[in-house]
Amino acid sequence: MRITFSNARLWRYVMASVGKFIDTGYILINENGLTFKAMDPSKTALIIFEIPKEGFMEFDVEGEHKLPLSIEDTAKILRTAEKDDVLSIEWSSESITFVFERRGVPRSFTIPLYAESAIEEIPELELEIPNKYVIYAAGLYDAINSLEDVSEVLAVSGDEQKLVLTAEGDIATAEITLDTERGGLEEAQVENPGFRALYSMEYFSYLKSPMKMADRSILEVDEGLPCRLTLEYSVGARIVYYVAPRVEE
C-alpha cells in the first residue's frame, strides 16, 4: 500500500514544529484519508494533521492502519525534503518508509514503528467554542512572531469586530489588533464578546512555520476553554491544533 502527496515541504514543517515539544504520535490511514495525531506529555497541546483522500496524488489503501512513530526520527528524515519533492509513504506492520522524489530520483528512508502500547491514548475533543475568527494568510504568524519575545503568556480578547492579541511581560507589553474593517481579520463570529483567554505563548511559537504556510487561519477561543486553531492549506490538508488554557484561580 502506498500514498503519494505533492508537497513534501508541508510535512517537513509540520513534523519539525511538532518535534519541538512532542516525542511520539501516530498516523491513521483509512479509506477517507490520512490523520496524524500527537499530544504533548503535559497534555497542554494536541495536534491533528489531516489530509483527505482527494488531497493525494496516489492513494492505494485498503482497511485501516495505525502507525505509531517517533516524531524526532520522522522530522530528521523530513528535514531533507526540498521544494519540488513529492512524498510517498509506504508501510508494513513493523516499519514506515518515506520516499522523496525529485526529477525522477527517489530517496528512500525507513524507520521502525513503535508498538501501539507505547503511544498514550489521545482524547477526542469535540468542543463548542463560542468565538470564531478567520484570519488572513500569515496574519497570525506575524502576530506571534512579534509577541513571543515579550511574554510567556498570550492573552486573547475581542468582540464582533476585532481580535486583540496581547503579551504582557515583566518589563514591556505588546498588543496587536486584527480588525474586520481595518485589516487582518476576514471574518468574526462572536457569541461572547469581552472574553479574555490566556494561553502559554510557547505553544503558539512552535507552530509558526505551519502558520506561515497556511492559506487561512481560524482561531476559536473563549475564556477558560482550550483554543482551537485550524490552519488550512491549498492542497486540501489542514491542521487542527488545541492548546489548553491557563487559568488564574
Place this chain on the structure above:
Amino acid sequence: MISAELCVRCKGYKRLCGLPKCPILEKARAAIEATARIAGLKIIGSTPPTAVVGERNYPSVPVIVGIPPGVSGGDAKIYDDPQGWWGKLGLTDILRLRGYQVSSIMRVNVSEPFTLYEKEVGIAAISARPVDTEVVLERLPRPITRLDPFVGATGPAAPAKEVRVVGNASLPRKLEEIIWDDVSAEEAVFELIRGGVDTYSIIRAMSLGFLGRVRRRKLVPTRWAITAVDRAAVKYFLGGLRDLPSVDKVSVHVLEYLMNRFYVILYPGKYHVEWLEVWRPKTGLTERASSSVIVYSRDYGTGRTSTIDGGFDAARHGLVKALYERGRRASAIIVRVIEPGYVIGVGNWHIRETVYRAVRSEGLTFDKLSDALAWVASVENMDVVSALKKLMTMSTRSLDIFAGNGSALKK
C-alpha cells in the same frame, strides 16, 4: 541601575546589561585572595586533573591546566573533586582549594586538539587519578581567583611556556575505548554513561576533543561541554524512563548544600519538570534586590526547556539519573532557594549532585500535589510562598478534562 532579575538571568555571563565585564563578578574577584604559593616560574605538582577550555578569542582558545604547587599523588585529588566535595566542604573551602591551584594557560586552536594529545596533556586531563605534571610559566601569575558561575573558580593564572606530563594517566576503561571510536559525540556520551564513567570525566573528555567523529573532533569550551553533556544525559536517561512505571505517590525530597536548598516534588504521571528558582536578596547576584527574584522554566517532557538555563540542565540531569536508578518515572517540580550567603557560584555541579541525592533520599509522602506544595509553603519564607502561589494559581489546565464535549467544564 541594573535590575537584579537581569543579573540572575545573566549570571555574569550573557552580558545582558551591556557592560563589557560583570561588575558583580569583578567585585567578588577582587575580594577573594588566591592562596597559591608560587615560588618561581616552575610549578611541580599533580593535576587532580583540572582542565578548562575557555571560549575567549574562539577559535584560538585558552586551555587551562590546574596544578596545586607541591601537592602530588592522591593528595591532589581533593583540589577538583565535586563528588568527593559534596556535603563535606563549604563554599569558602571550595574557593580556597580552587584558589590554591595555579592555572597554566596554553592557547590552542579548537581544530587542533591533537596538539594536546602529543604532549599527553589531553590524556592527563581525562585521567581518573591525579597525574604528576611540571609547568614552566612565562611570567609569575597575579594572585587572583577567576570566577565563573558555570565552570567554577580557577586560581592564579599565567601563560605556560611548557607543560610536561611526567606521571602516568589512568583512564576509565570505557573512556579509553571510546576515544578510538568514530561515533557521534552524543552516542559516545551515551556509551560512557552506560559504562558507568562519571559525569566530570565525560565533560573533560568532551571539552578536550576526545569525543565525536574522528575527523571532526574539536576542543569544546568547557561551559558548552557541560551543557552538551547534561542535555545528552537527560536524553539518555529519558529514553529509559519512558517504559518505567510511574511513582504512585506524591513525595517531597528536601536537601540543602552550599546555601542552596532544593525541594524536589515528585508526583505520578509522565515525565515533565517545572523549575522554580528563588534568589533571596543579598546573594552574589541579588545584592541590590529588595525582594526575592524568581526564575521559572520548564521541560515539556521531551527534554527541551522553555529557557536556556545551565542550572536547570544540571538539575534535570540529577533528577532523571536518580529516577532511572529508582526504576520509576515521575512528573516533578523542583524549587531551588538560594540563600543570602551564596556570594558566588562555584559551578553547576552542586545543583546536579544535590538534586540527584535528594531524589535518592526517602522523602515525605502526601496524598495530593496541592498538599505537598502547601507543605513546602508552610516551611518556607514568604517569598517562596508567593512564588509557589504563582505556580499554583497560574496553572495550565490539561486537555484531558475537556475530552468529549468538555465545554460543560467551562468556568
